[in-house]
Amino acid sequence: MDSKTSRSISAWTNGWLCLLSLLLVATPAKASEPTGSEQRDTIVVAVDSTAVEEMTQQLAENLGGEKKRKIHFINGFGIGADILGLVQKVGSSDWTNMEAMARVNILERYFPIFELGIGEADHEGRDLDNRFRVRAPYFRVGMDYNFRAQQADGNRLLFGFRYGFSTYKYDLDSAVPLRDPVWKTEQQFVLHDLSGNAHWLELVFGLETRLWTIVRLGWDLRVKFLINQKAHEVGEPWLIPGFGKKPDGIGWGGSFKLMFDI
Amino acid sequence: MLLPLTLSCESISCPLNNTVESVYGFYAADYAADGTLNTGTAISIGDTLTVTLLGLDSVILNRLIGASSMKLPVSYYEDTDVVELAFTDTLLQTASDTVWIHKRNHHHWDDPSCPVHMWHDVLDVRSTHYLIDTVLVTNPTINYDGLENFQIYFRVD
Numbered sequence: 001m002d003s004k005t006s007r008s009i010s011a012w013t014n015g016w017l018c019l020l021s022l023l024l025v026a027t028p029a030k031a032s033e034p035t036g037s038e039q040r041d042t043i044v045v046a047v048d049s050t051a052v053e054e055m056t057q058q059l060a061e062n063l064g065g066e067k068k069r070k071i072h073f074i075n076g077f078g079i080g081a082d083i084l085g086l087v088q089k090v091g092s093s094d095w096t097n098m099e100a101m102a103r104v105n106i107l108e109r110y111f112p113i114f115e116l117g118i119g120e121a122d123h124e125g126r127d128l129d130n131r132f133r134v135r136a137p138y139f140r141v142g143m144d145y146n147f148r149a150q151q152a153d154g155n156r157l158l159f160g161f162r163y164g165f166s167t168y169k170y171d172l173d174s175a176v177p178l179r180d181p182v183w184k185t186e187q188q189f190v191l192h193d194l195s196g197n198a199h200w201l202e203l204v205f206g207l208e209t210r211l212w213t214i215v216r217l218g219w220d221l222r223v224k225f226l227i228n229q230k231a232h233e234v235g236e237p238w239l240i241p242g243f244g245k246k247p248d249g250i251g252w253g254g255s256f257k258l259m260f261d262i
Numbered sequence: 263m264l265l266p267l268t269l270s271c272e273s274i275s276c277p278l279n280n281t282v283e284s285v286y287g288f289y290a291a292d293y294a295a296d297g298t299l300n301t302g303t304a305i306s307i308g309d310t311l312t313v314t315l316l317g318l319d320s321v322i323l324n325r326l327i328g329a330s331s332m333k334l335p336v337s338y339y340e341d342t343d344v345v346e347l348a349f350t351d352t353l354l355q356t357a358s359d360t361v362w363i364h365k366r367n368h369h370h371w372d373d374p375s376c377p378v379h380m381w382h383d384v385l386d387v388r389s390t391h392y393l394i395d396t397v398l399v400t401n402p403t404i405n406y407d408g409l410e411n412f413q414i415y416f417r418v419d
Binding site: 123124125126127128130131132172174178180181182183185187189191233234235238 | 315317318322335337338339340368369370371372373374375376377378380381
Protein backbone atom coordinates (compact mmCIF):
# COMPACT_ATOMS: atom_id res chain seq x y z
CA MET A 1 0.00 0.00 0.00
CA ASP A 2 1.50 3.35 -0.97
CA SER A 3 1.60 6.33 1.34
CA LYS A 4 -1.06 8.23 -0.64
CA THR A 5 -3.57 5.40 -0.31
CA SER A 6 -2.71 5.00 3.35
CA ARG A 7 -3.28 8.68 4.00
CA SER A 8 -6.60 8.53 2.17
CA ILE A 9 -7.88 5.61 4.23
CA SER A 10 -6.68 7.20 7.41
CA ALA A 11 -8.54 10.42 6.62
CA TRP A 12 -11.69 8.50 5.72
CA THR A 13 -11.50 6.47 8.94
CA ASN A 14 -11.00 9.56 11.04
CA GLY A 15 -14.03 11.09 9.40
CA TRP A 16 -16.22 8.16 10.36
CA LEU A 17 -14.88 8.16 13.93
CA CYS A 18 -15.68 11.85 14.19
CA LEU A 19 -19.19 11.31 12.84
CA LEU A 20 -19.76 8.37 15.18
CA SER A 21 -18.72 10.50 18.15
CA LEU A 22 -21.13 13.21 17.13
CA LEU A 23 -23.94 10.72 16.83
CA LEU A 24 -23.19 9.25 20.21
CA VAL A 25 -23.39 12.65 21.78
CA ALA A 26 -26.15 14.36 19.86
CA THR A 27 -28.67 11.73 18.82
CA PRO A 28 -31.95 12.40 20.71
CA ALA A 29 -33.27 9.79 23.05
CA LYS A 30 -35.92 7.40 21.83
CA ALA A 31 -35.96 5.21 24.91
CA SER A 32 -39.18 4.73 26.76
CA GLU A 33 -40.16 7.84 28.66
CA PRO A 34 -40.10 7.58 32.45
CA THR A 35 -43.46 8.30 33.92
CA GLY A 36 -44.66 10.11 36.98
CA SER A 37 -42.30 10.31 39.90
CA GLU A 38 -39.71 8.28 38.12
CA GLN A 39 -39.04 11.19 35.79
CA ARG A 40 -35.57 12.67 36.40
CA ASP A 41 -33.62 15.54 34.95
CA THR A 42 -31.32 13.16 33.27
CA ILE A 43 -29.79 13.52 29.84
CA VAL A 44 -30.22 10.31 28.03
CA VAL A 45 -27.95 9.59 25.10
CA ALA A 46 -29.76 7.33 22.72
CA VAL A 47 -28.16 5.58 19.82
CA ASP A 48 -29.72 4.34 16.61
CA SER A 49 -28.36 0.82 16.88
CA THR A 50 -28.89 -0.08 13.19
CA ALA A 51 -27.05 2.95 11.97
CA VAL A 52 -24.17 2.38 14.36
CA GLU A 53 -23.92 -1.25 13.30
CA GLU A 54 -23.67 -0.25 9.67
CA MET A 55 -21.10 2.36 10.44
CA THR A 56 -19.08 0.00 12.57
CA GLN A 57 -19.07 -2.54 9.79
CA GLN A 58 -17.97 0.09 7.31
CA LEU A 59 -15.31 1.20 9.74
CA ALA A 60 -14.03 -2.33 10.23
CA GLU A 61 -13.84 -2.86 6.49
CA ASN A 62 -11.90 0.32 6.03
CA LEU A 63 -9.56 -0.35 8.92
CA GLY A 64 -8.72 -3.56 7.10
CA GLY A 65 -8.15 -1.55 3.98
CA GLU A 66 -10.72 -3.60 2.08
CA LYS A 67 -14.12 -3.25 0.59
CA LYS A 68 -16.14 -6.24 -0.53
CA ARG A 69 -16.22 -6.47 -4.31
CA LYS A 70 -18.96 -7.75 -6.47
CA ILE A 71 -17.77 -10.91 -8.23
CA HIS A 72 -19.44 -11.97 -11.46
CA PHE A 73 -19.60 -15.49 -12.87
CA ILE A 74 -17.39 -14.43 -15.77
CA ASN A 75 -15.27 -12.02 -13.83
CA GLY A 76 -12.93 -11.12 -16.65
CA PHE A 77 -10.28 -12.30 -19.05
CA GLY A 78 -6.55 -12.25 -18.90
CA ILE A 79 -3.71 -12.34 -21.40
CA GLY A 80 -0.03 -12.52 -20.71
CA ALA A 81 3.41 -13.76 -21.61
CA ASP A 82 6.25 -15.59 -19.97
CA ILE A 83 9.13 -13.21 -19.38
CA LEU A 84 11.54 -15.98 -18.43
CA GLY A 85 11.52 -17.41 -21.96
CA LEU A 86 12.33 -14.01 -23.44
CA VAL A 87 15.15 -13.51 -20.94
CA GLN A 88 16.57 -16.90 -21.89
CA LYS A 89 16.35 -15.97 -25.56
CA VAL A 90 18.05 -12.62 -25.04
CA GLY A 91 20.58 -14.22 -22.72
CA SER A 92 21.76 -16.58 -25.49
CA SER A 93 20.68 -19.72 -23.69
CA ASP A 94 20.88 -22.76 -25.96
CA TRP A 95 17.20 -23.48 -25.36
CA THR A 96 14.06 -21.56 -24.55
CA ASN A 97 10.29 -21.83 -24.43
CA MET A 98 8.58 -18.56 -25.31
CA GLU A 99 4.88 -18.51 -24.69
CA ALA A 100 1.77 -16.42 -24.38
CA MET A 101 -1.38 -17.30 -22.51
CA ALA A 102 -5.05 -16.41 -22.30
CA ARG A 103 -7.46 -17.27 -19.55
CA VAL A 104 -10.97 -16.73 -18.24
CA ASN A 105 -11.69 -15.60 -14.70
CA ILE A 106 -14.71 -17.49 -13.34
CA LEU A 107 -15.88 -16.25 -9.96
CA GLU A 108 -12.29 -15.16 -9.19
CA ARG A 109 -11.79 -18.82 -8.27
CA TYR A 110 -11.49 -20.87 -11.46
CA PHE A 111 -9.17 -19.91 -14.32
CA PRO A 112 -9.41 -22.06 -17.46
CA ILE A 113 -6.22 -21.29 -19.37
CA PHE A 114 -4.71 -21.80 -22.82
CA GLU A 115 -0.98 -21.46 -23.32
CA LEU A 116 0.61 -21.29 -26.77
CA GLY A 117 4.32 -21.14 -27.32
CA ILE A 118 7.32 -21.99 -29.40
CA GLY A 119 10.18 -24.05 -28.07
CA GLU A 120 13.59 -23.98 -29.62
CA ALA A 121 17.04 -25.35 -28.96
CA ASP A 122 20.43 -25.21 -30.64
CA HIS A 123 22.66 -27.29 -28.44
CA GLU A 124 26.14 -28.66 -28.94
CA GLY A 125 27.41 -31.61 -26.97
CA ARG A 126 30.03 -31.19 -24.32
CA ASP A 127 33.47 -32.18 -25.68
CA LEU A 128 31.84 -33.53 -28.84
CA ASP A 129 30.75 -31.95 -32.09
CA ASN A 130 27.25 -33.39 -31.96
CA ARG A 131 24.58 -30.79 -32.48
CA PHE A 132 20.85 -30.87 -31.76
CA ARG A 133 18.36 -28.37 -33.16
CA VAL A 134 14.60 -28.02 -32.85
CA ARG A 135 12.09 -25.23 -33.29
CA ALA A 136 8.42 -26.10 -32.99
CA PRO A 137 5.15 -24.88 -31.48
CA TYR A 138 3.37 -26.36 -28.51
CA PHE A 139 0.20 -25.74 -26.55
CA ARG A 140 -1.19 -26.46 -23.15
CA VAL A 141 -4.74 -26.33 -21.83
CA GLY A 142 -5.79 -26.60 -18.21
CA MET A 143 -7.17 -24.75 -15.25
CA ASP A 144 -5.94 -22.98 -12.12
CA TYR A 145 -7.78 -22.73 -8.82
CA ASN A 146 -7.35 -19.60 -6.72
CA PHE A 147 -7.18 -20.35 -2.99
CA ARG A 148 -7.44 -16.63 -2.20
CA ALA A 149 -10.69 -15.94 -4.01
CA GLN A 150 -12.25 -14.43 -0.89
CA GLN A 151 -9.45 -11.94 -0.47
CA ALA A 152 -9.97 -8.57 -2.05
CA ASP A 153 -6.33 -7.56 -2.31
CA GLY A 154 -6.06 -9.01 -5.81
CA ASN A 155 -3.28 -11.42 -4.96
CA ARG A 156 -3.79 -15.02 -6.02
CA LEU A 157 -2.48 -18.35 -4.77
CA LEU A 158 -2.95 -20.75 -7.65
CA PHE A 159 -2.84 -24.50 -7.99
CA GLY A 160 -3.70 -26.17 -11.26
CA PHE A 161 -2.95 -28.62 -14.01
CA ARG A 162 -2.13 -28.58 -17.70
CA TYR A 163 -2.26 -30.99 -20.60
CA GLY A 164 0.48 -30.26 -23.10
CA PHE A 165 1.15 -31.40 -26.65
CA SER A 166 3.79 -30.71 -29.23
CA THR A 167 4.66 -32.14 -32.62
CA TYR A 168 8.11 -31.32 -33.92
CA LYS A 169 10.98 -32.07 -36.27
CA TYR A 170 14.53 -32.07 -35.02
CA ASP A 171 18.02 -32.20 -36.50
CA LEU A 172 21.03 -34.15 -35.33
CA ASP A 173 24.39 -33.76 -36.96
CA SER A 174 28.08 -33.66 -36.33
CA ALA A 175 30.98 -31.83 -37.92
CA VAL A 176 33.10 -34.96 -37.54
CA PRO A 177 32.33 -38.07 -39.67
CA LEU A 178 31.41 -41.23 -37.80
CA ARG A 179 34.18 -43.80 -38.29
CA ASP A 180 33.74 -47.56 -38.15
CA PRO A 181 36.60 -48.71 -35.88
CA VAL A 182 36.72 -52.24 -37.37
CA TRP A 183 36.03 -51.75 -41.09
CA LYS A 184 37.77 -48.32 -41.07
CA THR A 185 35.06 -46.69 -43.17
CA GLU A 186 33.40 -43.41 -42.29
CA GLN A 187 30.39 -41.33 -43.23
CA GLN A 188 29.11 -37.89 -42.36
CA PHE A 189 26.51 -37.87 -39.62
CA VAL A 190 23.75 -35.51 -40.80
CA LEU A 191 20.15 -36.29 -39.93
CA HIS A 192 17.51 -33.65 -40.52
CA ASP A 193 13.74 -33.43 -40.05
CA LEU A 194 13.39 -36.36 -37.67
CA SER A 195 9.73 -36.41 -36.65
CA GLY A 196 8.37 -36.78 -33.16
CA ASN A 197 5.53 -35.75 -30.89
CA ALA A 198 4.82 -35.77 -27.18
CA HIS A 199 1.94 -35.52 -24.72
CA TRP A 200 2.42 -34.59 -21.11
CA LEU A 201 0.68 -33.43 -17.91
CA GLU A 202 1.78 -30.67 -15.59
CA LEU A 203 0.94 -29.78 -12.01
CA VAL A 204 1.24 -26.06 -11.42
CA PHE A 205 1.72 -24.03 -8.26
CA GLY A 206 1.93 -20.27 -8.54
CA LEU A 207 1.53 -16.87 -7.00
CA GLU A 208 0.27 -13.67 -8.59
CA THR A 209 0.03 -10.12 -7.43
CA ARG A 210 -1.67 -7.08 -8.84
CA LEU A 211 0.89 -4.42 -9.65
CA TRP A 212 -1.36 -1.70 -10.94
CA THR A 213 -5.01 -1.77 -12.02
CA ILE A 214 -5.00 -4.42 -14.76
CA VAL A 215 -1.32 -5.31 -14.61
CA ARG A 216 -0.31 -8.48 -12.81
CA LEU A 217 2.99 -10.19 -12.16
CA GLY A 218 3.33 -13.81 -11.14
CA TRP A 219 5.48 -16.88 -11.14
CA ASP A 220 4.79 -20.56 -11.09
CA LEU A 221 6.63 -23.82 -10.61
CA ARG A 222 5.65 -26.93 -12.53
CA VAL A 223 6.32 -30.62 -12.33
CA LYS A 224 5.79 -32.34 -15.67
CA PHE A 225 4.96 -35.95 -16.41
CA LEU A 226 5.53 -37.29 -19.89
CA ILE A 227 2.52 -39.40 -20.90
CA ASN A 228 3.69 -40.52 -24.29
CA GLN A 229 6.46 -39.68 -26.68
CA LYS A 230 6.90 -40.79 -30.25
CA ALA A 231 10.54 -40.31 -31.15
CA HIS A 232 12.56 -41.22 -34.21
CA GLU A 233 14.51 -44.49 -34.00
CA VAL A 234 17.76 -42.55 -34.01
CA GLY A 235 17.06 -41.23 -30.54
CA GLU A 236 14.89 -39.05 -28.42
CA PRO A 237 15.16 -35.29 -28.75
CA TRP A 238 17.39 -33.43 -26.32
CA LEU A 239 14.49 -31.05 -25.69
CA ILE A 240 10.75 -31.38 -26.21
CA PRO A 241 9.22 -27.99 -27.04
CA GLY A 242 7.02 -26.91 -24.14
CA PHE A 243 8.10 -29.78 -21.93
CA GLY A 244 11.80 -29.04 -21.72
CA LYS A 245 14.65 -31.42 -21.09
CA LYS A 246 13.42 -34.71 -19.76
CA PRO A 247 15.43 -36.81 -17.39
CA ASP A 248 13.49 -40.07 -16.87
CA GLY A 249 10.20 -38.74 -18.18
CA ILE A 250 9.72 -36.23 -15.37
CA GLY A 251 10.58 -32.62 -15.91
CA TRP A 252 10.58 -29.43 -13.91
CA GLY A 253 9.88 -25.97 -15.09
CA GLY A 254 8.41 -22.63 -14.28
CA SER A 255 7.46 -19.29 -15.65
CA PHE A 256 7.58 -15.65 -14.69
CA LYS A 257 4.50 -14.03 -16.12
CA LEU A 258 3.40 -10.53 -16.94
CA MET A 259 -0.39 -10.55 -17.29
CA PHE A 260 -3.13 -8.10 -18.08
CA ASP A 261 -6.70 -8.44 -16.82
CA ILE A 262 -9.14 -7.27 -19.46
CA MET B 263 16.54 -16.12 -9.02
CA LEU B 264 14.64 -18.60 -11.18
CA LEU B 265 16.80 -17.97 -14.23
CA PRO B 266 20.13 -19.25 -12.85
CA LEU B 267 18.33 -22.25 -11.38
CA THR B 268 16.75 -23.03 -14.73
CA LEU B 269 19.92 -22.56 -16.73
CA SER B 270 22.32 -24.38 -14.46
CA CYS B 271 20.51 -27.69 -14.03
CA GLU B 272 21.91 -30.17 -16.50
CA SER B 273 22.73 -33.81 -16.15
CA ILE B 274 24.19 -36.12 -18.73
CA SER B 275 23.64 -39.85 -18.59
CA CYS B 276 25.68 -41.62 -21.24
CA PRO B 277 25.50 -45.42 -21.13
CA LEU B 278 28.65 -46.93 -19.66
CA ASN B 279 28.38 -50.19 -21.61
CA ASN B 280 28.19 -48.75 -25.11
CA THR B 281 29.94 -51.33 -27.32
CA VAL B 282 27.60 -52.42 -30.08
CA GLU B 283 28.09 -56.14 -30.73
CA SER B 284 26.06 -58.99 -32.16
CA VAL B 285 25.61 -61.88 -29.71
CA TYR B 286 25.47 -65.49 -30.92
CA GLY B 287 24.43 -68.45 -28.77
CA PHE B 288 25.38 -72.05 -29.65
CA TYR B 289 22.70 -74.75 -29.51
CA ALA B 290 22.23 -78.38 -30.45
CA ALA B 291 19.80 -79.07 -33.27
CA ASP B 292 17.37 -81.45 -31.62
CA TYR B 293 14.29 -82.30 -33.66
CA ALA B 294 11.05 -83.67 -32.33
CA ALA B 295 9.33 -86.65 -33.94
CA ASP B 296 7.10 -84.35 -35.96
CA GLY B 297 10.15 -82.61 -37.43
CA THR B 298 9.99 -79.40 -35.44
CA LEU B 299 13.17 -77.97 -33.94
CA ASN B 300 13.38 -78.12 -30.14
CA THR B 301 14.88 -74.75 -29.33
CA GLY B 302 16.94 -73.87 -26.32
CA THR B 303 19.36 -76.76 -25.86
CA ALA B 304 22.62 -74.86 -25.28
CA ILE B 305 25.97 -76.51 -25.97
CA SER B 306 29.67 -75.70 -25.72
CA ILE B 307 31.77 -76.09 -28.81
CA GLY B 308 34.38 -78.85 -28.47
CA ASP B 309 36.39 -77.84 -31.52
CA THR B 310 38.48 -74.74 -31.93
CA LEU B 311 36.51 -71.91 -33.48
CA THR B 312 38.10 -69.19 -35.57
CA VAL B 313 35.96 -66.41 -37.02
CA THR B 314 36.76 -64.06 -39.88
CA LEU B 315 34.60 -61.32 -41.37
CA LEU B 316 34.57 -60.86 -45.12
CA GLY B 317 36.18 -57.57 -46.07
CA LEU B 318 38.60 -57.57 -43.17
CA ASP B 319 42.14 -58.81 -43.47
CA SER B 320 42.45 -59.95 -39.88
CA VAL B 321 40.86 -62.74 -37.87
CA ILE B 322 38.22 -61.33 -35.57
CA LEU B 323 38.02 -64.28 -33.16
CA ASN B 324 40.98 -66.64 -32.88
CA ARG B 325 40.96 -70.25 -31.60
CA LEU B 326 37.96 -70.06 -29.29
CA ILE B 327 37.56 -73.31 -27.31
CA GLY B 328 34.70 -74.54 -25.18
CA ALA B 329 32.53 -71.49 -25.77
CA SER B 330 28.74 -71.49 -25.64
CA SER B 331 28.41 -68.02 -27.17
CA MET B 332 30.39 -65.33 -28.95
CA LYS B 333 30.22 -61.62 -29.61
CA LEU B 334 31.16 -60.08 -32.95
CA PRO B 335 31.42 -56.50 -34.19
CA VAL B 336 29.00 -55.39 -36.89
CA SER B 337 29.94 -53.21 -39.83
CA TYR B 338 28.63 -49.64 -39.62
CA TYR B 339 27.78 -49.12 -43.25
CA GLU B 340 27.63 -52.49 -45.08
CA ASP B 341 24.21 -53.89 -45.95
CA THR B 342 25.35 -57.47 -45.41
CA ASP B 343 28.00 -58.87 -43.09
CA VAL B 344 29.54 -62.19 -44.10
CA VAL B 345 30.82 -64.25 -41.16
CA GLU B 346 32.99 -67.28 -41.73
CA LEU B 347 33.22 -69.82 -38.91
CA ALA B 348 36.05 -72.35 -39.12
CA PHE B 349 35.97 -75.33 -36.76
CA THR B 350 39.19 -77.26 -36.28
CA ASP B 351 39.13 -80.57 -34.42
CA THR B 352 41.93 -82.31 -32.53
CA LEU B 353 43.07 -84.01 -35.75
CA LEU B 354 43.49 -80.52 -37.25
CA GLN B 355 40.69 -81.14 -39.72
CA THR B 356 38.81 -77.93 -40.46
CA ALA B 357 35.20 -77.49 -41.49
CA SER B 358 33.79 -74.05 -42.27
CA ASP B 359 30.40 -72.49 -42.49
CA THR B 360 29.45 -69.05 -43.72
CA VAL B 361 26.66 -66.90 -42.31
CA TRP B 362 25.21 -63.95 -44.23
CA ILE B 363 23.51 -61.30 -42.14
CA HIS B 364 21.41 -58.84 -44.10
CA LYS B 365 20.72 -55.74 -42.03
CA ARG B 366 19.67 -52.12 -41.95
CA ASN B 367 22.03 -49.69 -40.21
CA HIS B 368 20.97 -46.56 -38.39
CA HIS B 369 22.54 -44.04 -36.10
CA HIS B 370 21.65 -43.98 -32.46
CA TRP B 371 22.35 -41.33 -29.89
CA ASP B 372 21.43 -40.74 -26.28
CA ASP B 373 22.53 -37.14 -25.82
CA PRO B 374 24.57 -34.58 -27.77
CA SER B 375 27.28 -35.03 -25.15
CA CYS B 376 27.43 -38.81 -25.69
CA PRO B 377 29.13 -40.60 -28.59
CA VAL B 378 26.93 -41.54 -31.53
CA HIS B 379 26.63 -45.28 -32.23
CA MET B 380 25.42 -47.40 -35.08
CA TRP B 381 22.58 -49.78 -34.33
CA HIS B 382 21.43 -52.48 -36.73
CA ASP B 383 18.12 -54.14 -37.53
CA VAL B 384 18.54 -57.67 -38.83
CA LEU B 385 16.38 -58.21 -41.90
CA ASP B 386 17.42 -61.71 -42.88
CA VAL B 387 20.00 -64.37 -42.08
CA ARG B 388 21.12 -67.45 -43.99
CA SER B 389 24.03 -69.86 -43.82
CA THR B 390 25.77 -72.86 -45.31
CA HIS B 391 25.10 -76.18 -43.59
CA TYR B 392 28.29 -78.18 -43.12
CA LEU B 393 28.08 -78.00 -39.34
CA ILE B 394 25.35 -75.47 -38.90
CA ASP B 395 21.81 -76.76 -39.06
CA THR B 396 19.82 -73.58 -38.53
CA VAL B 397 20.37 -69.95 -37.57
CA LEU B 398 17.48 -68.23 -35.78
CA VAL B 399 17.14 -64.52 -35.16
CA THR B 400 16.01 -64.12 -31.55
CA ASN B 401 16.47 -60.36 -31.26
CA PRO B 402 16.69 -58.44 -34.53
CA THR B 403 17.99 -55.24 -32.94
CA ILE B 404 21.75 -55.24 -32.51
CA ASN B 405 22.75 -52.61 -29.97
CA TYR B 406 24.72 -52.37 -26.74
CA ASP B 407 22.25 -54.09 -24.41
CA GLY B 408 24.07 -57.46 -24.66
CA LEU B 409 20.98 -59.52 -25.50
CA GLU B 410 21.36 -62.61 -27.66
CA ASN B 411 20.62 -61.81 -31.29
CA PHE B 412 21.20 -65.16 -33.00
CA GLN B 413 20.90 -68.80 -32.06
CA ILE B 414 23.16 -71.09 -34.11
CA TYR B 415 21.97 -74.70 -34.08
CA PHE B 416 24.68 -77.27 -34.89
CA ARG B 417 24.16 -80.71 -36.25
CA VAL B 418 24.57 -83.33 -33.56
CA ASP B 419 24.55 -86.45 -35.72
